[in-house]
Amino acid sequence: MSAAEPGPRVSRRFRLQWEEAQNAWVLLYPEGMVKLNQSAGEILRRCDGSRTEAAIVAELEDAFGASGLADDVANFLAMARAQQWIET
Amino acid sequence: MSGPNAAPQPGPPLWLLAELTYRCPLHCAFCYNPVDFATSGPELSTDDWLRVLREARAAGSVQCGFSGGEPMQRDDLEVLVAEAHRLGFYTNLLTSGVGLTPERAAALKAAGLDHIQLSFQDSTRELNDFLSHTRTFDLKQRVAAMIKDNGWPMVMNCVIHRLNIDYIDRIIEMAVELGAEYLELANNQYYSWALLNRDQLLPTREQLERAERITNEYREKYGDRIRIFFVVPDYYETRPKKCMNGWGNVFLTVTPDGTALPCHTAKMLPGLAFPNVREMGVREIWYESEGFNRYRGDGWMKEPCRTCPEKEKDLGGCRCQAWMLAGDPAAADPVCDKSPAHHLVTEALARAERGEGTAMPLVFRDPAASRRLAAGEG
Ligand code: SF4
Numbered sequence: 237m238s239a240a241e242p243g244p245r246v247s248r249r250f251r252l253q254w255e256e257a258q259n260a261w262v263l264l265y266p267e268g269m270v271k272l273n274q275s276a277g278e279i280l281r282r283c284d285g286s287r288t289e290a291a292i293v294a295e296l297e298d299a300f301g302a303s304g305l306a307d308d309v310a311n312f313l314a315m316a317r318a319q320q321w322i323e324t
Numbered sequence: 325m326s327g328p329n330a331a332p333q334p335g336p337p338l339w340l341l342a343e344l345t346y347r348c349p350l351h352c353a354f355c356y357n358p359v360d361f362a363t364s365g366p367e368l369s370t371d372d373w374l375r376v377l378r379e380a381r382a383a384g385s386v387q388c389g390f391s392g393g394e395p396m397q398r399d400d401l402e403v404l405v406a407e408a409h410r411l412g413f414y415t416n417l418l419t420s421g422v423g424l425t426p427e428r429a430a431a432l433k434a435a436g437l438d439h440i441q442l443s444f445q446d447s448t449r450e451l452n453d454f455l456s457h458t459r460t461f462d463l464k465q466r467v468a469a470m471i472k473d474n475g476w477p478m479v480m481n482c483v484i485h486r487l488n489i490d491y492i493d494r495i496i497e498m499a500v501e502l503g504a505e506y507l508e509l510a511n512n513q514y515y516s517w518a519l520l521n522r523d524q525l526l527p528t529r530e531q532l533e534r535a536e537r538i539t540n541e542y543r544e545k546y547g548d549r550i551r552i553f554f555v556v557p558d559y560y561e562t563r564p565k566k567c568m569n570g571w572g573n574v575f576l577t578v579t580p581d582g583t584a585l586p587c588h589t590a591k592m593l594p595g596l597a598f599p600n601v602r603e604m605g606v607r608e609i610w611y612e613s614e615g616f617n618r619y620r621g622d623g624w625m626k627e628p629c630r631t632c633p634e635k636e637k638d639l640g641g642c643r644c645q646a647w648m649l650a651g652d653p654a655a656a657d658p659v660c661d662k663s664p665a666h667h668l669v670t671e672a673l674a675r676a677e678r679g680e681g682t683a684m685p686l687v688f689r690d691p692a693a694s695r696r697l698a699a700g701e702g
């Protein structure tokens with residue numbers, strides 16, 4: 237991530253894409269694909285470098301009329317970082 | 325669909341492998357193209373391929389591999405990549421690097437190519453020349469540099485066999501030197517040309533164990549810098565691989581002449597008609613054709629697979645291997661030690677231990693040899 241970016245961004249090694257046929261967001265990489273569940277897709281599509289983690293949580297809570305998502309998001313982002321799906 | 329044996333409706337053909345041509349300037353003794361490739365019909369035109377790409381994408385394909393033969397032999401490769409990219413495919417090029425100039429690399433980059441997998445036959449010039457029968461080593465170094473320069477991930481593949489497995493340390497060192505991020509050390513699988521040359525190519529158990537040990541040492545040494553995949557030859561297993569992740573489950577191969585196959589070697593199977601993309605649309609091929617439905621699910625299985633508690637795990641293994649070794653495409657893959665034909669695999673391994681047949685000359689893949697083999701002249 238560049239110094240100017242406040243938040244996580246999907247790694248350049250992956251491409252995040254909506255797949256109508258699978259009704260899901262997928263991560264594409266050389267000769268492979270990860271099919272994401274709905275919440276993973278909703279988090280990752282917001283990982284474009286421009287949003288802080290707190291902003292992502294706020295957006296999701298707003299979009300799904302939920303609260304207390306911070307832990308879920310933090311857990312998922314930790315896993316995504318370990319998988320090198322995102323750079324921060 | 326109904327009845328206890330009906331296969332569930334399959335998902336989309338997520339993987340499209342476009343085998344653009346059987347033409348190839350190399351002559352690998354382990355080539356995976358069919359031995360009778362030289363008698364194959366005319367290649368699909370650019371327009372045919374563009375239509376196949378659109379139909380496959382509409383049916384849900386998302387990974388697209390361009391292979392061959394050597395796909396660089398098609399001068400419309402850039403056009404096809406551009407269309408695949410526009411359609412939203414993740415585009416992969418599987419090449420030996422022959423024919424990839426800096427100009428074409430730049431054009432492919434501009435067309436939106438996502439990834440190149442560069443195959444190496446070996447790390448030493450002598451063995452490399454021997455095994456691919458042509459001078460390619462220097463070229464591969466140049467191509468590796470082009471891949472880096474264009475910002476593609478550096479993915480290398482090397483087919484491993486009896487004649488190069490003892491040099492595995494040098495192969496890994498070279499991959500590291502070239503900046504590979506991923507290295508697939510793919511042990512030869514015994515189909516097509518490799519089956520003809522099996523006695524010369526099948527490593528001994530000792531060779532294999534040594535190579536695995538060395539690979540593990542390098543994994544520790546380099547950590548995240550390079551991810552090394554070591555694919556064991558299935559002859560050394562006691563359970564078969566879940567071939568193609570299940571017949572007609574995710575993979576769709578289209579051969580140079582337009583034949584649609586559930587895997588690139590399936591054309592060899594007897595009593596099974598495979599559709600051609602010139603005559604049938606991709607969706608119909610995938611969901612309706614006899615060729616794709618025959619070995620879906622487990623309704624086609626015989627004993628020992630039919631009542632086997634592990635059948636979901638491997639779906640009985642590879643249909644081509646069952647046909648080649650046991651003479652019955654619906655038999656258990658003879659790699660499985662429950663297969664009554666498993667002794668054919670262990671006998672091949674015993675021959676490898678004794679070094680039997682290794683003095684025979686290798687049959688190199690080339691059109692003349694292919695025509696001889698197609699005519700049954702051996
Ligand atoms: S395996 Fe070798 S001969 Fe066969 S298509 Fe690939 S590069 Fe060509």
Ligand code: SF4
Nearest residue numbers: 628629632635640660
């Ligand atoms: S018997 Fe058939 S299903 Fe069972 S493990 Fe062997 S190949 Fe697989």
